[in-house]
Amino acid sequence: MENTSQSQILAQKYMMKFIKRIPVTFVKGEGLRLWDENGKKYLDFVGGWAADSLGHCHPVLVKALTDQAKTLIHVSNAYYTLPLGKLAELLVNNSCMDRVFFSNSGAEANEGAIKLARRWGSLKLNGAFEIITTLNSFHGRTLATTAATGQAKFQNPYVPLPDGFKVVENNNIEAIRKATSAKTCAIMLEPIQGEGGVIIPSSDYLQQVRAWCDEKDLLLIFDEIQTGMGRLGKLFGYQLFGVEPDVMTLAKGIASGVAIGVLMSKERASVFKYGEHGTTFGGNPLACAAGYAVTKYIVDQKIPANAGRMGKYLTGKLCDLKNKYSFIKDVRGCGLLIAVEFDRDIAEAVMYACLEKGLVINFLKAYLLRLIPPLIITQAEIDEGIGILDTVLASFNN
Numbered sequence: 017m018e019n020t021s022q023s024q025i026l027a028q029k030y031m032m033k034f035i036k037r038i039p040v041t042f043v044k045g046e047g048l049r050l051w052d053e054n055g056k057k058y059l060d061f062v063g064g065w066a067a068d069s070l071g072h073c074h075p076v077l078v079k080a081l082t083d084q085a086k087t088l089i090h091v092s093n094a095y096y097t098l099p100l101g102k103l104a105e106l107l108v109n110n111s112c113m114d115r116v117f118f119s120n121s122g123a124e125a126n127e128g129a130i131k132l133a134r135r136w137g138s139l140k141l142n143g144a145f146e147i148i149t150t151l152n153s154f155h156g157r158t159l160a161t162t163a164a165t166g167q168a169k170f171q172n173p174y175v176p177l178p179d180g181f182k183v184v185e186n187n188n189i190e191a192i193r194k195a196t197s198a199k200t201c202a203i204m205l206e207p208i209q210g211e212g213g214v215i216i217p218s219s220d221y222l223q224q225v226r227a228w229c230d231e232k233d234l235l236l237i238f239d240e241i242q243t244g245m246g247r248l249g250k251l252f253g254y255q256l257f258g259v260e261p262d263v264m265t266l267a268k269g270i271a272s273g274v275a276i277g278v279l280m281s282k283e284r285a286s287v288f289k290y291g292e293h294g295t296t297f298g299g300n301p302l303a304c305a306a307g308y309a310v311t312k313y314i315v316d317q318k319i320p321a322n323a324g325r326m327g328k329y330l331t332g333k334l335c336d337l338k339n340k341y342s343f344i345k346d347v348r349g350c351g352l353l354i355a356v357e358f359d360r361d362i363a364e365a366v367m368y369a370c371l372e373k374g375l376v377i378n379f380l381k382a383y384l385l386r387l388i389p390p391l392i393i394t395q396a397e398i399d400e401g402i403g404i405l406d407t408v409l410a411s412f413n414n
């Protein structure tokens with residue numbers, strides 16, 4: 017990389033040390049392209065951790081933001097605004113859900129889902145408050161969502177965590193049945209675990225969980241913060257598995273990089289009463305106008321279908337690399353949520369070597385890369401990225 021720049025000096029001096037940043041400063045983005053402060057151009061296969069669904073600075077988003085910014089940016093949730101209503105209607109009309117609460121992030125949407133499940137338990141299940149989640153899951157960084165997250169590395173620094181979560185083995189309906197008690201009010205899952213390493217469940221697992229929730233009157237919460245908005249080849253992940261949750265959370269891709277989260281529920285699960293939940297910024301006109309423009313584009317332009325097609329193409333190319341390099345242990349994924357697993361801890365070094373050659377790629381674990389490019393990616397961009405990855409992997413082939 018180049019000499020340490022002002023942006024890096026400032027961040028290192030003043031920012032809390034919560035993440036080890038990769039030493040590159042991006043100054044501009046367009047589509048799948050990023051430019052750093054030295055004018056070097058990159059191809060982006062990270063898309064802001066799966067948030068930049070339409071790539072960088074998509075004209076539809078930029079227009080919606082600038083128009084709205086000139087008109088009205090924020091009022092409190094005590095008032096009506098049209099962008100809020102329009103985005104809520106669009107999301108309801110294109111999903112199995114009936115009601116919406118807007119937040120500012122994925123974690124905050126999940127926090128709302130947890131509170132909704134507790135209200136369900138207190139109103140319908142004699143005060144049941146426990147939520148079953150799964151090992152290896154990821155639900156966010158607030159205290160409650162950290163407690164819901166089934167990964168010790170996120171939890172250990174913060175014990176004691178809030179009570180009321182039981183973490184069971186993933187993809188194991190028996191484990192869920194065994195963990196269910198009179199205290200259980202909900203089950204919370206990612207249809208495909210993203211941060212946990214792109215873990216795809218067996219074909220009937222989610223249907224079995226649905227049936228169990230029906231039998232026990234538990235709320236089924238799908239955290240679709242990473243799987244939703246077209247990433248898996250359908251607008252929502254639940255559509256792939258033929259299972260409708262009672263509650264769904266979204267964030268990341270809705271506004272292609274503008275901060276917004278969504279908690280959605282079926283009518284019968286919409287049990288908040290006035291005053292029981294709230295937010296200052298959630299549902300503000302600026303974020304909702306961005307979310308509306310991006311979501312409408314995703315729906316109208318059939319972006320999920322592109323993600324499905326390009327996902328297949330990219331996975332095929334990665335499987336070719338697996339055949340070529342014996343140290344690639346596994347290639348798995350769905351749509352444009354794809355993992356490449358190595359039989360050794362080279363993922364960080366591969367990421368840096370790719371960056372040097374102009375490909376931005378995410379290493380999730382020491383042995384695992386995750387490919388989560390914008391959903392508008394083209395075949396030519398995939399070929400270019402695979403070309404760089406191939407060159408890089410060749411240098412590890414000894």
Ligand SMILES: Cc1ncc(COP(=O)(O)O)c(C=O)c1O
Pocket residue numbers: 065121122123124126154155156157206210211239240241242243267268
């Ligand atoms: C499945 C899932 N849930 C929740 C979150 C948290 O979202 P946010 O970082 O917007 O709070 C993430 C973020 O990676 C996620 O992948």
